[in-house]
Amino acid sequence: MKCPLKFKQMEKEFYKKYWHTTSHIMAQAVKRLFPEVKLGIGPSIENGFYYDFYREKPFTPKDIEEIEKEMKKIIKENYKIERIEMNKQQAKEFLKDEPFKSELLEEIQENIFSFYKQGEFIDLCRGPHLESTGEVKFFKLLSIASSYWKGDENRESMQRIYGISFKTEEELKNYLNFLKEAKERDHRVLGQKLSLFSIHPEYGSGLIFWHPKGAIIRKTIEDFWKEIHLKNGYQLLYTPHIADSTLWEKSGHYSFYKDYMFPVMYMDENKKFQLKPMNCPFHIIIYQTKTRSYKELPLRWAELGTVYRYEKQGVLHGLLRVRGFTQDDAHIFCTDKQLENEIKEILDLAFFFLKSFGFSDFSVFLSTRPEKFVGTIENWELATKTLEKSLKEKGINYEIDPGEGVFYGPKIDIKINDCLGRQWQCSTIQVDFNIPEKFEIKFIDEDGKEKTPILIHRAILGSLERFFGVLIEHYKGNFPLWLAPEQLRILPITEKHNQFSETIEEKLSENFRVSVDLRNEKITKKIKDAEDEKIPYMLIVGDKEIQTGNFALRKHQKGMLGNFTLKEIEENFKNEIEKKLF
């Protein structure tokens, strides 16, 4: 199922109006039913609309139903939507009972103010809108959340009602199904249900505790990641999580990322320390421990480096937006002649990894020189052309994001589109002209002269935490065999089959993650629980199985596959794991 909100540009413009008008219809209904309510703002957003209301009593589900009913009426009444203009005095007078709107009015630096009128409802608004309320066909109010006026926690707390609308009933139905599906895939819910990880805001928001089942998945990802990197000519590094603040000043991170860095630890000896928001300077320091020769290049240094960034409380979201995360980071030091080959190899590696994890739909972006930049235009052009040439020669479709490169260099971003069509930024390949200069890193070239290497930053999965969140949602917790924390559960039919089951467990555990359900429960209950826990395979052990050596194998969500010997099962499993099938 794909997200039904993948509109083309023209439709996007249309829905902006469509949703904005639905938002006004909602506000009109609210004012009719609850005249005491004061209006905040009510824009269209990426996926629908909302309106912020100030009201002391919280809206109840019953209220929402009433609002929806009233909205239907307003649509049926099919008011023409008209733009009205007022001067400041008229506008002030008109909004005298709407304190929030009045506040907005004061901030607008214009003489003429536009309002939109539909029936008795008139709202300060820039528009644009549909022609009439009757044009809105099918809508649904989705949720209520609390928000602060102007996002300022010292201001009034508003009630924000979210909604969506479409031209056809089918579109609405599809979207609601999509939301239901997305909710069922919510990694926060599945993370708790399957005991994969937890977050404990009382001991620190945005910090992830990996439980045994999540940790074994992470280990499997890390092992695979390291193995493939070593095979591809990378070397591993481990570096500290903290450094003297002077390092961050030298690297320039302090001035650019200060607000995202955790606060300073003031040590004695007049020293200041800070948690690392990035791994780069540490790799540079290792580079500088000796004189480097062109013979050593390219140097490909990779680290699963845990960094800490102080994201605002409000934007934290499960595993997807956190304060501590592990980047699958690498830095490549190479000559300008080597750049193209390095970029191509990184592209190959990135797609290899993303495909190994079951993703097949990608969007690739090439970001070019922004207005503010460091380095010479020649270098930027060389690097940008090399990135573009690499993409072309690899036959990769891409879009150009003009001026969206980082200040230090152009970059390629790869986003994965998950099974719901949602886009997740994962891989990034960035050329950096800043750090080699700041740290004056050099190598001795063939001609004996000191030169500056090109530095490439790259991450493929992005952050292990975020990638794990995406994986949980993409697979709905039904991980492919190679990642599943528990790969097979052995289910003895009665207690007298327990002992035999345990011998099988011991044997299969040599190569797989296996458990046995020894509880005194009916086999149907054991199967149900294994299904609920999303165990990929179940092996039923009863009299017949023990006699024949053929075991009934069940697959999660598929049911019985037939009877197999242990050897057959082991071979099939090995094949499925090695090929990373799903």
Place this chain on the structure above:
Amino acid sequence: MKCPLKFKQMEKEFYKKYWHTTSHIMAQAVKRLFPEVKLGIGPSIENGFYYDFYREKPFTPKDIEEIEKEMKKIIKENYKIERIEMNKQQAKEFLKDEPFKSELLEEIQENIFSFYKQGEFIDLCRGPHLESTGEVKFFKLLSIASSYWKGDENRESMQRIYGISFKTEEELKNYLNFLKEAKERDHRVLGQKLSLFSIHPEYGSGLIFWHPKGAIIRKTIEDFWKEIHLKNGYQLLYTPHIADSTLWEKSGHYSFYKDYMFPVMYMDENKKFQLKPMNCPFHIIIYQTKTRSYKELPLRWAELGTVYRYEKQGVLHGLLRVRGFTQDDAHIFCTDKQLENEIKEILDLAFFFLKSFGFSDFSVFLSTRPEKFVGTIENWELATKTLEKSLKEKGINYEIDPGEGVFYGPKIDIKINDCLGRQWQCSTIQVDFNIPEKFEIKFIDEDGKEKTPILIHRAILGSLERFFGVLIEHYKGNFPLWLAPEQLRILPITEKHNQFSETIEEKLSENFRVSVDLRNEKITKKIKDAEDEKIPYMLIVGDKEIQTGNFALRKHQKGMLGNFTLKEIEENFKNEIEKKLF
């Protein structure tokens, strides 16, 4: 070679006097040669003696030679050593030209002061000493270091001269050889020479940067550690490096370890964060995410958890004493009935690991209830008896350290004795009665009642950083094949053998860490460099080798082993790696 300072208790008492007297002889010589010098203190220490002198000009190596010559004279002159007593006024008068000694005098709360006299030299001193200077037979001054008077950096800077002495020339020779050997094994020197790791005090003292060659060893250790733990019923966890300070207050770490914790990071929202000095509370939090049943116990949770402790600048020492290190930590939650079996399994696991890394000589200590403790005496006795019973039944020799348990429970410590006989604390197994109480952790027992599990903390390698330091020194950088960063280097005899060598490299790289030396250098130079870099094996490739498919294999420090096919080499390597031979 073993450290020759492994004395029995009686000899220890003797050498205390012997070295103390040698220290006085050194001071006497210094005063004869440099009368302007002011005396500090001159005790015997664990491995010899020192004397602190105040002198504006630094002592030169030539001065040290002169001092040694003068000491020999004093020994030959064989002065009787006599104890003299003075009252305060006499002592003050006598020491009027020795400001440091005078200061000490003021601090002694006695009426009668003891001095020791040998010839013209009389020193304020508690003794005891030998009978005469002639009893000191063979000595050597070893080094000069600077120290602050009374260890206070605001006081005078002193010159501390270290030395050693023995009754026989052979003992002295042995000890000097031991020192030479220890110096050659110094992990800080080898770490730099072999590019294993580096430390950069300008960006933070005590923080380790693992270079590619060190990192691949660490990865090998970690992989082995994880594999064996998973096979032994452990589950892995990953937890954050920071937590809200309230967590450390709740766990009691703040009050006990405050001085060792890195300073607070003051966040907005009135939050305080701190780097973790220990992993325990994080594991407890995961334990508490659900109601636990007796059926789940024992739970064995392991983490390679990087912790940060603010050790004083002065005690930092390479990898052996650092500020950031990775514990191979585990917490076991079990019932009292399970305790004995758990302890025995940990002991087995600990010795298995330590032996796998090539250690065979251990000292085991059982530490019992200290004066200050938490928990009931019954629980302490049960736990201590269980630890002792486990040691006995496993046939492990141990010593009891009475009263040396941690305040929260008794413990077993395993120290390894390295090839120089130096002792290194590695494994620790600690029963904890504190944390289960503080966090009120529970499980539902078979009878349906809520009970408190027993918590065992344990680490086997201790810290990866420290263990790596010990490994470097133990092996003198000549790591066994399974740990060696580069296992085999292929050495083409001339450039025309390069291509063939590269095809071999590719083939062998599938299973081993292999490189090829393509430099235009003589084969003797290539061998010498590989020997210097301590590569375990070298494969020589020339015409004959290519024709016959039999390759000359050299072993580091051993020379030529003979000619082998690639298949033979691969099989031998696999065997050597699997068995962790050295």
